[in-house]
Amino acid sequence: MADNSRRIVPIGPFHPLQEEPEFFKLVVEGEKVVDLEIHLGYNHRGHEFISPELTYDQIPFLVERICGICSNSHPLACVLAIEDCAGVKPPPRANYIRSIIHELERIHSHLLWVGLAGHFIGYNTVWMWAWRYREDILAVFEMITGNRNHYAANKPGGVRRDISKEQVPEILAALDLVEKKTMMLTKAVLDDPVIRSRLEGVGILKKSDAIAYSTVGPTARGSGVPWDVRHDDPHCAYDEVRWDVVVAEEGDVFAKARVRLLEIFESVKIVRQCLENLPDGPIQTRIEEIPPGEGCGRTEAPRGEVFHYIRSDGSNRPLRHKVRAPSYMNIASNVVAVRDGSIADAALTLAAVDPCYCCTERMAAFEDGRQKYTWQDLLRLSWQKTEQIREKMRR
Amino acid sequence: MSGQTHQSPRPALDEFCKRFPEVEVYEHNPRRLYLSIPRERLTEACRFLHEERGMRLSICTGLDTREGFEVLYHFSEDSTGTLYNLKVVVPKDDPRLDSQAGWFPACNWIEREMHELLGIEFPGHPNMEPLLTSDTDWDPNKHPLRRDYERRAEAHGR
Numbered sequence: 183m184a185d186n187s188r189r190i191v192p193i194g195p196f197h198p199l200q201e202e203p204e205f206f207k208l209v210v211e212g213e214k215v216v217d218l219e220i221h222l223g224y225n226h227r228g229h230e231f232i233s234p235e236l237t238y239d240q241i242p243f244l245v246e247r248i249c250g251i252c253s254n255s256h257p258l259a260c261v262l263a264i265e266d267c268a269g270v271k272p273p274p275r276a277n278y279i280r281s282i283i284h285e286l287e288r289i290h291s292h293l294l295w296v297g298l299a300g301h302f303i304g305y306n307t308v309w310m311w312a313w314r315y316r317e318d319i320l321a322v323f324e325m326i327t328g329n330r331n332h333y334a335a336n337k338p339g340g341v342r343r344d345i346s347k348e349q350v351p352e353i354l355a356a357l358d359l360v361e362k363k364t365m366m367l368t369k370a371v372l373d374d375p376v377i378r379s380r381l382e383g384v385g386i387l388k389k390s391d392a393i394a395y396s397t398v399g400p401t402a403r404g405s406g407v408p409w410d411v412r413h414d415d416p417h418c419a420y421d422e423v424r425w426d427v428v429v430a431e432e433g434d435v436f437a438k439a440r441v442r443l444l445e446i447f448e449s450v451k452i453v454r455q456c457l458e459n460l461p462d463g464p465i466q467t468r469i470e471e472i473p474p475g476e477g478c479g480r481t482e483a484p485r486g487e488v489f490h491y492i493r494s495d496g497s498n499r500p501l502r503h504k505v506r507a508p509s510y511m512n513i514a515s516n517v518v519a520v521r522d523g524s525i526a527d528a529a530l531t532l533a534a535v536d537p538c539y540c541c542t543e544r545m546a547a548f549e550d551g552r553q554k555y556t557w558q559d560l561l562r563l564s565w566q567k568t569e570q571i572r573e574k575m576r577r
Numbered sequence: 578m579s580g581q582t583h584q585s586p587r588p589a590l591d592e593f594c595k596r597f598p599e600v601e602v603y604e605h606n607p608r609r610l611y612l613s614i615p616r617e618r619l620t621e622a623c624r625f626l627h628e629e630r631g632m633r634l635s636i637c638t639g640l641d642t643r644e645g646f647e648v649l650y651h652f653s654e655d656s657t658g659t660l661y662n663l664k665v666v667v668p669k670d671d672p673r674l675d676s677q678a679g680w681f682p683a684c685n686w687i688e689r690e691m692h693e694l695l696g697i698e699f700p701g702h703p704n705m706e707p708l709l710t711s712d713t714d715w716d717p718n719k720h721p722l723r724r725d726y727e728r729r730a731e732a733h734g735r
Contacts, residue, residue, distance in 0.1 A: 205712075221711055221712060222686075222708055222709060222711075223707075223708065223709035223710055223711060223712065223713070224712070226709045226710075228721070230694075230722070231721055231722065266605070266606070266609065269606075393631075393633070394681065394682050394683065395682050395683050396633045396634045396635070396683035398633075408655075409633060409653075409655050411658075414653075414655045414656070414657075414658040415608060415653075415658030415659075415660075416658070475605070476605070476611070477605075477609075478609055478651065478660050478662070480635070480653075480660075487635065487653075489635045489636050489651065491636075491638050491649070491651065493640060501640070501642075502638065502640040502722075504636065504638035504640075506635065506636035510636070510686065511636075511683065514682065514683075514685065514686055
């Protein structure tokens with residue numbers, strides 16, 4: 183297309199690619215993306231405003247609803263902040279159970295992302311495989327917490343539910359299955375020449391930009407920055423198990439996909455060790471009072487560091503509760519990652535940071551009163567590109 | 578210096594105290610340090626922590642207290658897992674704080690958010706548009722996280 187005039191392609195605010203409504207205005211010249219504007223706030227729910235009106239026991243249930251996919255990360259970081267403020271340490275068994283649930287969550291979240299990435303490049307089999315294997319993990323959640331999502335496992339001072347001896351073999355069986363299937367999926371994704379050429383060199387986030395934007399999680403680790411709160415600031419049972427931080431240097435979408443897929447194996451390793459060494463004893467400590475002061479809690483959600491800050495005035499409610507989700511830092515870095523790329527890759531690049539899914543599809547670009555692109559057009563462009571690469575490789 | 582004694586050598590903290598002698602350090606526990614500095618030296622302190630010591634900005638927290646607006650810059654030293662929380666108090670009659678967003682893009686969104694929710698001005702910010710209410714008809718003079726914001730006052734009398 184020899185058309186070099188600038189036009190705006192809106193992605194969002196309600197878009198099946200994004201878990202929450204964000205509005206990306208892509209400025210394009212022909213097929214090349216030259217700039218990006220980000221608008222937030224379409225679904226702002228005011229958690230930081232509501233939180234000081236609730237008691238410390240109620241807040242974990244509130245923050246659990248910030249995100250449906252990583253619904254253990256926020257309450258975990260929140261109770262860590264409360265415990266930091268009160269100077270209380272949870273019993274060892276609670277720490278192990280927290281780590282188990284946290285890692286199971288990472289497995290299902292990464293599989294969800296891999297499935298979506300497959301869908302966006304026209305590999306619907308990858309999507310269906312990944313989501314099928316994710317089901318086994320959700321079944322484990324249902325067994326140990328009673329819910330497939332919103333597990334409500336954490337409370338200040340420990341956890342609310344125990345893992346029984348009878349449940350351990352069932353969790354281990356699910357892990358074996360997921361590990362075997364993920365191995366197959368990883369090989370299928372990483373060794374497929376078409377997927378490689380669709381993802382390699384696309385949406386590169388340089389190491390210096392990853393640091394300047396203070397990105398976290400697989401977005402940072404895919405750019406060669408080895409930040410992982412589980413390793414750097416060990417909490418729960420992370421300093422008592424052996425595992426590795428997965429880092430890739432390239433910064434492109436392929437690197438991020440590789441980091442996520444390989445992290446699933448590390449998570450399986452952590453859960454197995456935690457189940458093996460699960461200490462006996464109580465699962466919660468009673469917190470008598472939260473003294474005036476402040477506390478910071480952070481943990482590594484599937485998307486990166488979740489940060490919670492609590493300021494207490496000695497009453498049963500916080501004076502201030504600051505919440506920072508990983509996407510807050512990662513989405514901002516899209517401005518540099520998406521620049522100079524092709525419009526066919528834009529949706530994939532924006533999704534590569536795993537922005538936190540709205541099931542409503544309302545995207546359309548108009549110019550001079552005529553419809554230019556819809557979400558289906560963007561998906562079609564992306565699928566066409568995959569098809570062209572596939573054709574080229576067949577020849 | 579108050580709080581606990583040092584458990585391990587902390588080159589970053591020692592150098593910080595040398596360079597900013599007016600700092601007040603509170604060590605809540607070995608991995609959570611709170612450093613209070615005057616607001617005039619904020620840019621220098623942030624540049625020291627990020628550029629010279631390679632720390633990552635986790636986030637900033639702004640809160641309304643009786644003494645003034647407190648703004649905390651949570652810097653994470655990932656090599657030791659320590660949080661350096663820089664604390665600055667901004668008087669209520671002159672709520673201004675130098676913007677860090679010009680040299681440190683990680684500060685961009687959070688300064689816009691604090692401007693919106695607490696009404697703190699950040700001179701030098703490249704794009705001081707509201708972050709969360711940019712597409713709504715929210716009154717720009719209403720700051721929900723201030724103590725005098727009417728709903729909270731009615732609910733709790735705080």
